[in-house]
Amino acid sequence: MTPENRTSTGKTGVDPLHQLKEILLTDDQRRISELENEVIDLHQMLADKERLLATLSPILTDLLGRKIHESRDDMATALAPLMGEAIRKQVEDSKEDVVDALYPIIGRMISRAVAESMKNLVSSINEQINRRLNVTLWVQQLRARFLGVSTGEILLAESASVQIDHLLIIHQKTGLLIAHKSSTNESEIQVIGSMLQVIKSFIEDAFAEGQHTGDLYEIEHSERTIRIESSRYFYLAVVYSGVPTAAFNESVRGLVHKIQNRYQKPLRDYQGDNSQFNGIDKYLTRFLKANLQR
Amino acid sequence: MQLQKKICLLGMYSVGKTSLIERFVYHRFSDHYLSTLGAKVTKKSLQISASDGQQIEYNLLIWDIAGEETENKIPPSYLLGAAGAILVADLLRPETIEALPSVLERFKEINPGAAVVLAGNKKDLLQDIESDSKEILRLAHQLKLPCHLTSAKTGCQVDSVFSALASSLLSRDEANQVISPPKKKAKTRQAKDQKR
Secondary structure (H helix, E strand, O other), rough: OHHHHHHOOOOOOOOOOHHHHHHHHHHHHHHHHHHHHHHHHHHHHOOOOOHHHHHHHHHHHHHHHHHHOOOOOHHHHHHHHHHHHHHHHHHHHHHHHHHHHHHHHHHHHHHHHHHHHHHHHHHHHHHHHHHOOOOOOHHHHHHHHHHHHHHHHHHHHHHOEEEEEEEEEEEEEOOOOOEEOOOOOOOOOOHHHHHHHHHHHHHHHHHEOEEEEOOOOOEOOOOOEEEEEEEEOOOEEEEEEEOOOOOHHHHHHHHHHHHHHHHHHHHHHHEEEEEEEHHHHHHHHHHHOOOOOO | OOOEEEEEEOOOOOOOOOHHHHHHHOOOOOOOOOOOOOOOEEEEEEEOOOOOOOEEEEEEEEEOOOOOOOHOOOOOOOOOOOOOOEEEEOOOOHHHHHOHHHHHHHHHHHHOEEEEEEEEEOOOHHOOHHHHHHHHHHHHHHHHEEEOOOOOOOOOHHHHHHHHHHHHHHHHHHHHOOOOOOOOHHHHHHHHHHHO
């Protein structure tokens, strides 16, 4: 009998080394076997696209949400190149869905633009009729000839029909006054800004129909009009008296676009600190000057 | 540094919201009750020292919002963008104290990060201050909010409740880095001189 045979059988026929191995390694072997199963399961999951998606989907939403919260600007920079392509693809694939989604916004914008154009057209026609019927036109023509300028220039100079009293830039969400220019000294201008917000909120809430909300566009009081031009983060309120021309309305919209483009970030993150709007006065002054010349 | 903040006074009708504002802003009081319609805005400036010693001037635009039977009747746009709120109750009307948690919930839904302070008003009418203020103090403890027992009539604690709110606004603005460190002109000049 060889020593190997002796040790493998022993007196009782059971190998003590094997027995010791079994005692010491049973738990580890079971664990290894479990881990093997888990690895196999993971491989299967990786191979099974649907299962992988189901596992990752809830985490991805959280992850994206957290990332956007932590570094909004970085995410915007990372996603920006894809946005144009994604919109184009979506329009190609499901035009109808895109139209349905945008209709409430675009429809409102178009109806407002059409209404305003009609108003301007009526105003322009009225002006022309008045001019043709007005006998003073003959006087203006004589003056023009005498001064060596066109009648149009004389009429334009005399039709400085809008007198602006206040220009207010108001934060859309809080109603706080970001900047203002006034022809009169008004100590409580910040309160006027906020009260305008109260009136605007009240009217917009009161006349909201279901999902269809709208912006307050104009308030008339005695000879004064408050013209409101809204943007995403702020609105411009122009308090004026007189009859506005199409060019005036256009310049109001132009001012809003300029401010929106120049101060987009401080407007979005506004916490009540107006020092972040350095140079905004320049835009308001230019607007006032342009409308004085008109 | 100057900062503007929208703050709201909220609570059931006739708890003294308008009177607290009148006392705080104009130092006056009237027994004549006139119900607020919608909302009215008043302005008051408060100076407060930041932790770096810088003086911060808070221009508070105080929205006095009409008290309603239920907080759901208040248009959300009245609350939107508020940096803080003072929730007011009448110490003699328990139902006005009981209404505060739902007012707070609605306010916080719209402005999750805003500062909130409680004010138990009409302290001057209490017979037994300790017993009559127990309920609002218990609620303040439960909601973990600062609470002041005020009287718009005598002016007691009125400035304190607004100052407490301003302090909370300051803590939030410091944490959110809204408050920028003061410009060190002297150092800049020194640096320029050194360069020369």
